[in-house]
Amino acid sequence: MSRFVEDVSRTVSPGERVLDAGAGEAPYRLLFRGARYVGLDDGRGDPRWDYTGLNVSGDLLAMPLASASFDHVICTETLEHLSDPQGFLVEVARVLRPGGHLHLSAPLSFKEHQQPHDYFRYTRYGLALLLERAGFEAVSVEPEGGYFRYLGDKIQPAHRYLFAKDRALVWKIVFLILQPFSMLLFTVLLPALCAALDPLDSKRVHTTGFLVTARRPERV
Ligand SMILES: C[S@@+](CC[C@H](N)C(=O)[O-])C[C@H]1O[C@@H](n2cnc3c(N)ncnc32)[C@H](O)[C@@H]1O
Structure with missing residues (x-):
């Protein structure tokens, strides 16, 4: 923008x-x-x-x-x-x-x-x-x-939904170890990959x- x-x-x-x-x-x-x-x-x-x-x-x-x-x-x-x-x-x-x-x-x-x-x-x-x-x-x-930029935009909130604050305590403990990987994957790596692929969509x-x-x- x-x-x-x-x-x-x-x-x-x-x-x-x-x-x-x-x-x-x-x-x-x-x-x-x-x-x-x-x-x-x-x-x-x-x-x-x-x-x-x-x-x-x-x-x-x-x-x-x-x-x-x-x-x-x-x-x-x-x-x-x-x-x-x-x-x-x-x-x-x-x-x-x-x-x-x-x-x-x-x-x-x-x-x-x-x-x-x-x-x-x-x-x-x-x-x-x-x-x-x-x-x-x-x-x-x-x-x-195009499509890949759209996908990169849509995938970012996944981290927030997976690690929502209202999860039961047991899930919070299980997720504790996964959280940094999830953040890296959904908010950095996948959006960057999608941005790089975006020129492939001409429609x-x-x-x-x-x-x-x-x-x-x-x-x-
Ligand atoms: C999503 S914001 C966009 C703000 C800014 N253009 C930007 O890109 O950051 C939409 C703005 O429209 C204003 N707005 C919505 N309806 C309005 C109306 N009928 N009259 C005046 N402002 C309005 C809201 O107060 C809000 O600040």
């Missing part, structure tokens, strides 16, 4: 206006220090997060922002949390200037998180449909890796999610 946002930041000219829609703890703010960065969120996602670095507190479905006021909108791992994704994309098109760009990531396969505000997962066709209906053009939807229908770029047309 951060590689995607780094690539986006290289396309942003100094002084351009960048909206981070659903910024959370604004992990990408520093990438845009040459630009005029605005982080917007309403803080509903995670009570343990530090939302104090936001510039604007507001609902993504009715953003308290002027029309045509941004050159770029970035939105990472947030679309699945919105009850009205189509309405949100129409709002993004409104706040972008004509010719401005949206850079978005959205999951196809990810565990439930930030419950209960977790509503949808997306295929590439669903994303393209929503974007076209919101009036975007030059839509590009790229998978974030990319098993993927963790998609990276999207789209443009608001110059003329509507």
Whole structure:
């Protein structure tokens, strides 16, 4: 994900206006220090997060922002949390200037998180449909890796489930000796092997999610 946002930041000219829609703890703010960065969120996602670095507190479905006021909108791992994704994309098109760009990531396969505000997962066709209906053009939807990367992502929690804290004492003792091997296998070795094998999958229908770029047309 951060590689995607780094690539986006290289396309942003100094002084351009960048909206981070659903910024959370604004992990990408520093990438845009040459630009005029605005982080917007309403803080509903995670009570343990530090939302104090936001510039604007507001609902993504009715953003308290002027029309045509941004050159770029970035939105990472947030679309699945919105009850009205189509309405949100129409709002993004409104706040972008004509010719401005949206850079978005959205999951196809990810565990439930930030419950209960977790509503949808997306295929590439669903994303393209929503974007076209919101009036975007030059839509590009790229998978974030293929089958092996997906597998590497899915295998990592195995260690946590095997060595869950609520196991009976006898199992805890048996597992004590196995725990370091399990951690090495599931969280280091297998994910590294999967990452190395990922280029072997050219179909990319098993993927963790998609990276999207789209443009608001110059003329509507
Ligand atoms: C999974 S986090 C992603 C945060 C950040 N973009 C990142 O990549 O680390 C989703 C964020 O969307 C915010 N959010 C969800 N629904 C929202 C809404 N309707 N209006 C404003 N923010 C919302 C949550 O508060 C949360 O911070």
